[in-house]
Amino acid sequence: MKELKYDVLIIGGGFAGASTAYHLAGHGLKVLLIDSKPWNRIGDKPCGDAVSKAHFDRLGMPYPRGDELENxxxxxxxxxxxxxxxxxxxxxGFELNAPAYNQRILREAEAKGVEIWDQTTAVKPIIDHDTVVGAVLNNRRTNEEVTVYTKVVVEATGYSRSFRSKLPPVLPVAEDLDxxxxxxxxxxxxxxxxxxxxxxxxxxxxxxxxxxxxxxxxxxxxxxxxxxxxxxxxxxxxxxxxxxxxxxxxxxxxxxxxxxxxxxxxxxxxTRRPLYSMVWNGIIVVGDSAYTVNPVHGGGKGSAMISGYCAARTILSAYETGDFTTNGLWNMNLCYINEYGAKQASLDIFRRFLQKLTDEDIDYGMKRKVIKEEDLLEASEKGDLHLSAADKAMRVISALGRPSLLFKLKTVADYMKRIKQLYLNYPQSPKMLNQWKESVDSTILEFNNAISN
Ligand SMILES: Cc1cc2nc3c(=O)[nH]c(=O)nc-3n(C[C@H](O)[C@H](O)[C@H](O)COP(=O)(O)OP(=O)(O)OC[C@H]3O[C@@H](n4cnc5c(N)ncnc54)[C@H](O)[C@@H]3O)c2cc1C
CATH class of the missing domain: 3.30.9.10 (D-Amino Acid Oxidase, subunit A, domain 2)
Structure with a gap:
């Protein structure tokens, strides 16, 4: 079997993998990106294709143009x-022709030296003493099995999680979802x-x-x-x-x-909070595979791009220190949580509440402006739910009709704040991960109980 060495292997060329490659390109690293699909289908997946302009501005990503932009x-x-x-x-925002934009980002990365193999699938990880050191690939274009050894694998396989699901389940990056x-x-x-x-x-x-x-x-x-x-x-x-x-x-x-x-x-x-740790020895997980989607509206392309940006920054600094262990890659977690993950965790709480409402509750809440448009905008931008209107209305409306809805909303706002704070206190090193995870899990359990009563 052919054996090759790369500095970085990116598995998956959707928005998460492509933006990782885009931000890594041109920095002197030998990068290989693979995708199971043929070139002309990469980025072609069921999607609403709507992405806020703010993501492109914040990450310095080019705007879609020509046939990449539909509306x-x-x-x-x-x-x-x-x-x-x-x-x-x-x-x-933009309504994208997602495959066209996705493929352009890949072409730009390729022009700056990233090697891209389409029709190539990562079949299994290569693990050495608790460390991911590469992957076995099946290249259908050349009809070859290739073993790639690398300092770091970026797992960008989308919801399929097709690479990390083959890692030992005890590793935090192998975490499954409910x-x-x-x-x-x-x-x-x-x-x-x-x-x-x-x-x-x-x-x-x-x-x-x-x-x-x-x-x-x-x-x-x-x-x-x-x-x-x-x-x-x-x-x-x-x-x-x-x-x-x-x-x-x-x-x-x-x-x-x-x-x-x-x-x-x-x-x-x-539609949950992000993976508790997006890194382990020799591996970084990005995009849907790392659960980076916004839990309330389900948009995941912008946050996939954020995770790609954080992955690239983390890899570039790991190359300076030569440390690709969990410790050396830990900044990935801190970067993502700071950019998006803390807000996402708070929206996971909000989502749980919204999913329990009846249509009558929602009609009532929107009509009476229990939450206002501005509150909703703030919740979706920052993950903070301020209930100024509800607080004021509480005494008046509780006499009128739905006090339990309003009291629940207050509980929701409190738990959103609590969980966001927990995420902002994400452990600075892997040693405290388990203890921190237990606090998050118990807060969510407590919240589920509080709103189901
Ligand atoms: C119906 C629907 C509507 C949505 N609407 C929106 C929306 O309007 N706006 C928005 O922002 N988000 C939306 N989303 C979410 C959004 O589509 C995803 O969050 C985003 O595309 C995830 O990007 P990704 O790169 O992580 O994963 P993907 O786009 O799934 O890319 C993963 C890539 O990995 C490749 N791959 C997988 N396994 C392997 C392997 N073993 N070897 C090699 N390659 C592999 C796949 O071929 C694929 O190209 C929607 C999702 C759905 C399902």
Whole structure:
């Protein structure tokens, strides 16, 4: 079997792997990125394709251009279950042609020296004394099995977790997830019969009836083209997502021409706090595989890019010290938690609460502005939930109708703050990881009990 040596092996070329390669390129390291798919399909996965502009600005990533950009977005319209209340939350973003943008980022990394092999799958890890030292690859283009030895493997295999799932389960980076911490999501891209009104706004329909534990979306990809789909919470026995889609498509996308279907497909989305440790000896995990998705809205492309950026920074500094152990790579955890992970953990708490609400609760809360648009925006940007309105309203409204909802909201805000603080106190070294993890787990358990009463 052929044996090769690289400084870095990136497994998976989706948004997470591609951005790791993009930020590593041009720094003198010998980097190999592989993906099971052929070049023209890399980045092609079921997705709503909406990404906030803020992610590109913050990470210095190029904006999508030409055919990579399908529509410029000015904000989101959020509809209550009874559709009587509509909140408009402003914020610039892009509706992407995701494969085109993804492949451009890979080409730019390649132009700066990153080697890319398509149609190549990492079949198994090579482990030496608790350390990942490489992988066995199956290259279908050349029909060869290749063993690659490397200082660090970047695991960017998406929700499949197809590489790290083959590591010994005792390693923190092999951590599995509870099915209830996932969303099953399905979408189609179709042409519409008429021009889409306000097509620079994404539409989100919150409804437990038509998408339990998730929501319906209608994301215009221009004047006459729309990405429409839904997510439902996994592990709850809610039934087939295709049945929900068929049953409610006419309600949430009455203007689509069902004979003009361009693409369809579904996939799973992790909706929890990030992996407790994204690193171990010789390995860094990024993107969906590291559970980097926003637990409330399920957007994971921006945070996959953040994790790629943090991975590249960590690897470059590990090369300076020559330390690729858990200790030497630990900054990955600190970087990601600081950039996104602490907010994400707090939104994991918020998500658990939202998934328990009834449509009547949501109608009531949106109509009465128990949380206001600004509060929601702040929660989604920072993971902080301020209940100024609810606090004031508490005494008045508790007499009127739903005191338990308001008291629960206060509990939610308190736990969001607590968990965020725990994450901001993430251990500075691996020694304290287990103790810290226990505090997080017990806080979540306590919260689950508090809101189920
Ligand atoms: C229906 C749906 C709608 C969504 N909508 C949005 C949205 O509007 N906005 C948003 O930001 N996010 C959205 N998301 C989430 C988003 O798609 C993901 O978070 C994001 O694409 C994850 O990127 P990734 O690089 O981590 O993983 P992936 O894009 O899954 O990439 C993983 C790559 O690894 C490769 N691979 C896997 N195993 C191996 C192996 N062993 N060897 C070699 N290669 C391997 C795969 O071929 C793949 O190319 C949505 C998800 C779904 C399912």
């Amino acid at each position: 410029k977005i000015s904000g989101i319209k959020l509809y209550s279950p009874d559709m009587e209340t509509v909140w408009t939350v402003k914020g610039e 099915e209830r911490d996932t969303d099953i999501a399905y979408r189609e891209v179709l042409l519409t019969k008429d021009d889409i009104e306000d097509n620079e706004y994404l539409r989100i329909y919150v409804t437990q009836k038509a998408s339990p534990g998730g929501y319906w979306w209608y994301f215009p990809k221009g004047k006459n083209k729309v990405n429409v789909g839904l997510g439902i919470q996994g592990g709850m026995g809610y039934g087939s997502i295709h049945e929900y889609y068929k049953k409610y498509l006419d309600t949430y996308a009455p203007d689509v021409d069902k004979n003009k279907l361009l693409v369809k497909g579904g996939a799973l989305v992790p």
